Amino acid sequence: MTTGGASARMAAAGAPPVHTLVMGVGNEDRGDDALGPLAARLLARAWGDAPPPGLRVVAWTGDPTGLLDVWTGVQRLVLIDAMVSGAAPGSCCRYAGDAPFVSAGATSSHGFGLAGALALARALGRAPPSVEVWGIEGARFGAGEPLTPAVRAAVEALVARLQRELAAPATAAAEPERDPPQDPSRGPSRDPSRDPARS
Amino acid sequence: MPSGPAPEARGAGRENGTRRIDVEAMARVEGEGALHVRIVDDTLEHVMLRIYEPPRLFEGFLRGRYYTEPPDITARICGICPVAYQMSACHALEAACGVTVDGQLRELRRLLYCGEWIESHALHVYMLHAPDFLGYPSGVHLAADHRAIVERGLRLKKVGNDVMIVLGGREIHPINVKLGGFYRLPREAELRALREPLLRARDDAVATVEWVAGFDFPDLEPERVFLSLSHPDEYPLNEGRLASSRGLDVSVSAFEQHVREEHVEHSTALHAALDGEPYMVGPLARYALNYQQLSPLAQETARAAGLGEVVRNPFKSIVVRAIETVYACDEALRIIDGYEPPEFASVEVPPRAGRGHACTEAPRGTLYHRYTINDEGIVLDARIVPPTAQTQAVIEQDVRDVVEAHMNVPHEQLQHLCEQTVRNHDPCISCATHFLRLEVERR
Numbered sequence: 001m002t003t004g005g006a007s008a009r010m011a012a013a014g015a016p017p018v019h020t021l022v023m024g025v026g027n028e029d030r031g032d033d034a035l036g037p038l039a040a041r042l043l044a045r046a047w048g049d050a051p052p053p054g055l056r057v058v059a060w061t062g063d064p065t066g067l068l069d070v071w072t073g074v075q076r077l078v079l080i081d082a083m084v085s086g087a088a089p090g091s092c093c094r095y096a097g098d099a100p101f102v103s104a105g106a107t108s109s110h111g112f113g114l115a116g117a118l119a120l121a122r123a124l125g126r127a128p129p130s131v132e133v134w135g136i137e138g139a140r141f142g143a144g145e146p147l148t149p150a151v152r153a154a155v156e157a158l159v160a161r162l163q164r165e166l167a168a169p170a171t172a173a174a175e176p177e178r179d180p181p182q183d184p185s186r187g188p189s190r191d192p193s194r195d196p197a198r199s
Numbered sequence: 200m201p202s203g204p205a206p207e208a209r210g211a212g213r214e215n216g217t218r219r220i221d222v223e224a225m226a227r228v229e230g231e232g233a234l235h236v237r238i239v240d241d242t243l244e245h246v247m248l249r250i251y252e253p254p255r256l257f258e259g260f261l262r263g264r265y266y267t268e269p270p271d272i273t274a275r276i277c278g279i280c281p282v283a284y285q286m287s288a289c290h291a292l293e294a295a296c297g298v299t300v301d302g303q304l305r306e307l308r309r310l311l312y313c314g315e316w317i318e319s320h321a322l323h324v325y326m327l328h329a330p331d332f333l334g335y336p337s338g339v340h341l342a343a344d345h346r347a348i349v350e351r352g353l354r355l356k357k358v359g360n361d362v363m364i365v366l367g368g369r370e371i372h373p374i375n376v377k378l379g380g381f382y383r384l385p386r387e388a389e390l391r392a393l394r395e396p397l398l399r400a401r402d403d404a405v406a407t408v409e410w411v412a413g414f415d416f417p418d419l420e421p422e423r424v425f426l427s428l429s430h431p432d433e434y435p436l437n438e439g440r441l442a443s444s445r446g447l448d449v450s451v452s453a454f455e456q457h458v459r460e461e462h463v464e465h466s467t468a469l470h471a472a473l474d475g476e477p478y479m480v481g482p483l484a485r486y487a488l489n490y491q492q493l494s495p496l497a498q499e500t501a502r503a504a505g506l507g508e509v510v511r512n513p514f515k516s517i518v519v520r521a522i523e524t525v526y527a528c529d530e531a532l533r534i535i536d537g538y539e540p541p542e543f544a545s546v547e548v549p550p551r552a553g554r555g556h557a558c559t560e561a562p563r564g565t566l567y568h569r570y571t572i573n574d575e576g577i578v579l580d581a582r583i584v585p586p587t588a589q590t591q592a593v594i595e596q597d598v599r600d601v602v603e604a605h606m607n608v609p610h611e612q613l614q615h616l617c618e619q620t621v622r623n624h625d626p627c628i629s630c631a632t633h634f635l636r637l638e639v640e641r642r
Contacts (some may be wrong), residue, residue, distance in 0.1 A: 061371075063360060063371050064316075065326075065353060065356060065357075065360075066357065068368065069357065070354065116339065119339045120342055120349075123339050123340075123342035123346075123349075124342050124346050124349065124350065125345040125346070172480060
């Protein structure tokens, strides 16, 4: 597994082709926003040295505009990120296709969030053909705060599930786990204050 | 992320003769704050750039920390200009300890800073500012119609990031900077590998200047006081004297004698004045005060773009930012070509009781740090004056000028012009504190 902007991007050069990229995104120093990188680390640890062929796991804590380069050539992208939808902390939701994936960071600028990177990749024709987003509801995002226990449990459950599903041959994008939130502005979102590109 | 605010975030209309625009969240400006404009009977009553959210606590929690910590702690103030914070902190603390870092270590610091300029300027020019001039609500919309252009911007930004990765260990909040130099020196092969991408980036930067110079710019040439570092031998990044367009020429240790910060009622940030006057820092100020230090190619590119040696139109800051990107690529190449590995990755910086000051040039302007430490190296007090706090009063003046010059344009257009006027300064309001809402109220 590789971590973050720098090493992930550099490791991408010369590596064997990646069919499925699993990417946990977030700021490890901002409470439950750390759940994405944590999930990636747990998943990588679970597979050890023998991940399924064509699959790569990345914990992304770097500059979101750099994501486009890491996504290049990837057929299936599985993103894991913290979500703020109003659901109970630890609630887990899968979105596929054109998910109501709205960035609260629409109001940020330099903090170019995950949703922004995805929208930009699509505008440039560089988005992977299949994108699914796993959102886990977070409860706290303060600097230096620990992970909420319910979130930690949800991460472990998701990791176990992904470990099973991703070991099997890639299938068509699954249906949402539950109805997505009605208000698109409350879909999986990235609050600018927890954007990894910002303090 | 640079997409427009959600439609529901905006309100516009007339109520009982009051014309009002509310933008709950202003896109493409870093941080959180609000701009309120009130127009009564076609007369501009007031412009307030309010900045709220918690004031920076950094100055407080730096007290009691060990003197080696501020470069990494203050880097967290901003994800876009962490190098500026690291450099100002290092230089100020080294000054307190009576240590000067020079030779190739100084050059490598400059190279790291070039990386930050390239990535920050490229992001602002392409994704945040250019959409304003071309009528797109965001960089993503721009990308849909102009793929090759946006790809060029991303390519440019990536080279800046790569320079930061090689020198700083990663592109956000670099981890390789320390007092006295670096934890690890770059390998010569790593630096050489940056050469080709930088040559391409320099071409891309020149093409960027040509592209943005062709935009339509509102007619505005306000007389502003400029402040930046100035250095006899180089375009200022890490060091120099404080210079102003009023003839100021003093050591950075005199910063607080000339710059006074005051609380204003409508903001939790401080408003700064230079010898009692509003002033601005950033690309326009640096360019006007240091034109002669630009590389020949950067000067030639500026001339070809029709710029004189002083640019006063704040909307043309996008062109100057692009020229500074040409310079940063040129300078990075010069440093790489002349690199001779130093013996050590850092020099010793033993603590001693004292006070140190430093200014360095963040992409958006002069960043001042001052520290007092004791014999054990404990920080007794810290002062940080970020660039956006210094320019805040001028941003308000610019908005006032723009509103007065465009009083009769349709409301939506006026609102857009106000937003664009703020973005001209590439404000990093998270440094000065946090996020922007815009209200234009007409009665």
